[in-house]
Amino acid sequence: MTDEQALIAASKSGDSAALDALVRTHQDRVYSFAMRMCRNVEDAKDILQDTFLGVIRSIREFREESTFSTWLYRIAANACLKKRRRGVHDPTPEQELSLDDLMPRPDAEGRKPEIPDWSGDAERALLHGELSARMESAIDKLPRDYKIVLVLRDVEGLSAEETAQAVGLSVPAVKSRLHRARVFVRRELADYLTGSQNS
């Protein structure tokens, strides 16, 4: 049994010290996720509190079929969605991202687009601290249903299966949204690094 499994077992038996230890272990992760989703300290604070209140209420029902962190993200994702339904916070409109719109286009004469390899420039810009703000801004422009998938999968590092469990989608739907979201963010970075969205 891992330390975390021991804490979960003790929490299920009503051990408040164990519960507190679980909260302290995961509070930064949940706060960071909530901040990235809503960009507002008050909303992130509400999501953080709702998430851990949800954990306290339902820890006995946690069957450990998924990891604790995946279960936690599921509660946090629901807290984000509830906030949206209450209309408190909705920074990004509901919309579909079309692959046709996101795919680089041939030039006027039908030649394939010029796509430079700007990977090295992006790495250097990230090291110099220039790129993080631009990336955060690109992620913020994503429609919310795409943003939550990209944040869980690429920023928080969940697998496609874990992301699907957290947001209540099928794995193919997660992969489809992730791809569109990534291509969107990539286009924003291309624009920043090369001056052209079509690159």
Add this chain to the structure above:
Amino acid sequence: MTCRELFERLSEYVDGELSQEICQEIRKHLDGCDPCVNFAKTLKTTANLCRRLPAQPIPPAVAADLRVVLARHLSRSK
């Protein structure tokens, strides 16, 4: 495989989620298509850079408020 067909599968390709057979088709296309090679590289870089974005640390006051809210809830439910 066309550029468009490859474009649709690129995230699954860079994540290593496709069958050997489809990967082979993709590599065959990439052998003769520089724009797709560079698109695939920069898409993979985008995903990698997301993973390296800094976490947003919890402000001490927010952590303290969380403790208060949870303690209040626990004392009520005893």
